[in-house]
Structures are given as C-alpha cells and as structure tokens.
Amino acid sequence: MRIICTDMEGKDHELLATEEWSVMEIIREGGIPILAQCGGSCACATCHVYVDPEWKGKIPEPNEDEIGLLNGAFDVNENSRLACQIIFNKNLDGLKIKLAPGSL
C-alpha cells in the first residue's frame, strides 16, 4: 500500500504505507523531511498537511485537540489536517496529501 506525498517544491513521492501507522510516521520513515516536533502527541502542529479533497471524506473528523492546534497554525485551509492524527488503513491506499509550509 502507498500514499502520495507532495513536498514543498511540488514534487510527488510515493511512500510505502503500513496499516495503523500515522501518516506523519509514513512520511518520516519514507525519508521526507517533516518537523513533527512533538513526535506525534498532537501537541505542536508541525506535521500540518493538506489532504486531497477527493480523500477527505474517507478520513475520520479531527478531534477537539487537533482542531484547536490547527486554529493556531498558519496557512490553514479546509483541507488542513495534522498528519500524526491520520491513522492509515487499507481504505486509504493511494491517499494523496501535500506538506504545508509549517511542517518544514
């Protein structure tokens, strides 16, 4: 299974995805630089990504913590999510996301 991660230069990377891993981990282990300063504890908003609108409906809604952090982040739009809070499963095979400026 794979996800497609678009980096800040607009280049696409196909990354090996594993069920139950967070998308932040999939990006980090795929060798794409992502800050993720708090290490995935939903405390910092430095793994901000934009989810492709086509995929948005397949991902559970963000919880209150994540919404709060996104409200305080920059360059946020309606597709913004924290990658550490998106848990990969087989229904997300092919998921497309783009790194947001605050994640580098």
Added chain:
Amino acid sequence: MTENNAQNPITTDAIIVGAGPVGLFAVFELGLNDVKCHLVDILDRPGGQCAELYPEKPIYDIPAVPICTGAELTEKLLEQINPFHPVFHFGQMAESLVKTPEGKWRLTTDRGTVLEAPIVIIAAGGGSFVPKRPPIKGIDAFEGKSVFYSVRKMEQFRDKKIVIAGGGDSALDWAINLQPVANHLTLVHRRDEFRAAPDSVLKMRSLVAEGLMDLKIANLTTLNGADGHLTEVVLQEDGKQPHPLACDNLLAFYGLTMKLGPVAEFGLNLHENLVTVDVATFETSVPGIFAIGDINTYPGKMKLILSGFHEAALMAKKAFTYVHPDRRYRFQYTTSSSDLQHKLGVTEAA
C-alpha cells in the same frame, strides 16, 4: 543575584545548556561525581518539551514509572537533583561559547549572563523554543519596533492601539492584562474557539460584551507602516472584503517552535543539525563540550528520554576527569556507597 559580566563571570564546574529532563538528570549524575552545575534555558521554567509541549500528556516509557505526565516527570527530577543545589538561569538563550585564555569555557546568554566552567553540556533537545512567526510578508521589518512576540514591559503599550493575534493562553492573558492600559485593543483569531483556561475565555468575552475590547474572527493578511512602525493591519474575515484596522502594535502569540539557534555556531561537528558525539563519553568534536539527549546523534541513536539518561551517566564519568584532574574516578553504587549517600543527604551524620 549579583550582577555579573565578562569581567566578573559566574564560575562553576559545569554549564548545562537546556533544563529539560536530560539536562536535569545530568545534574544528578554530575553531582554524584562532585561536579556542580548551572543550567541555562530559554523557557521560564524547567522541563523543556515536557513543560512546553506536553505537560499534561502521559509518558509510559520511563523505567519503573508505569505512567507519569511531562509535568510530573519534571517535578520528580527536580526533587531527585535537589541535594546538588543546581542554579538555574531561565528565560535566556545560550548565545556564544568561547574558550578563555585559562582554558575554561565562557558562555554568554542573550540577557548578558556570563558563566565560566571547565566543561559544557549541551542538552538542548530540539533546540531553543522561539515564538512562531506568522507568515506575513515583511513582518521582519516591524519586529522589535512595533511587532512583538512577548511582553517585557506593559507600560510600553500604554495608550496604544493594540492588536493581539492568537487563541491560546498567552493571547488571552495579555489581551485581558493590556486592555486597561491600551487605547484600544482587538483580539484576532482564526476561529471563535480558544485553547485557553475557561476563566480567561469568559473574562475576554465579558470584556468584549461590555465594549471594552474587540474580538475579530479573521486572518491577518498584511501589515502596513513605515520604518518599522505599524499604522494598520489588514484583516480578512470569512466571506468579506479585506479591511484595514488602525494599529500601533501587533502582539502575536502563536505558540513556540524549536530552532537549533546559536548552538550551530559553537564550532561543534554537526550532522543534519544534530551534534555528533563519541558514544563512550558523549563528548563532541570539541574536548570539554558534551552533548546528550535529543540534540546529539550517533549510530543507532533513539530519541527517547531514557537514552538521554544513559548518556548523562557516561558523560559524567568523562566530565569528572576535566573538573577533578587530580582525582581518580571511582565507580560506586548509590545502594551501597556511604560516600554517595552522604552527597544525596540520605545518611545520618557520622
């Protein structure tokens, strides 16, 4: 504390840069080896990431501690190192590190504190916590003159038209505190939801209801002014045309982020912004300077608090040889050594 400067530095055995869990535990390991410590941290309190990023979040992988929060871990470490009387220099960033003619290390902070010691331990984690800068074009030209990320003197803002940006505790606390001082105060946040103490949110809303301050749910898009002095900010509210708001000072509170900062200029070998070390001693490429915890890298490195604790113990063994060159290193257990127990203050006076 007495004033100190380059002519009159504070002298100690070891300077620790960073008062996170690993910096704190280093005080313990060094203390057992008769090495006294001063610690410098940019935050205003101990704990590093444990204090700033996840004070309330549970940690499950500290040996023999099935669960504790970041705040609890910090508190326990402070209790553990208390017998060694560490001295803290909070709210300041280690800015420069040079060797003195006598062969000691002289560390100067951005607040002018000068410390000298034979050894320095970099335990700076992910680097210095610095304010997140909003990505507004040209904001750097206003920083320090009319755009600020912290408040040192409230009087500076008397009778000013102030815009405060952000939705956390800092933004709300300063909105509430500066409202009586300001000519006019507007709080700007992206959403009408706040990550702050419920009391502060209530207080802010009542000030807004009484017409004593404004709340705008909007994005800040542009800063206008000249020579570093703001005249207006431009707000973009959902579904509306952007509109200007007269403003003398913008205070932006978007939380903190970590940057390696001046440590990069200390002359140490780095690999991808991490300090390379010898795994037997955790000494850097520069003799007498050590690096422990998340800031270092070596083959097999795992960024765990427990790795940093292990690194502190090995570092202390080598550190001892710099601080007490005339003494022979003695390996002892706290369970059996009356010497160590005496240092810890756990034995009856003989």
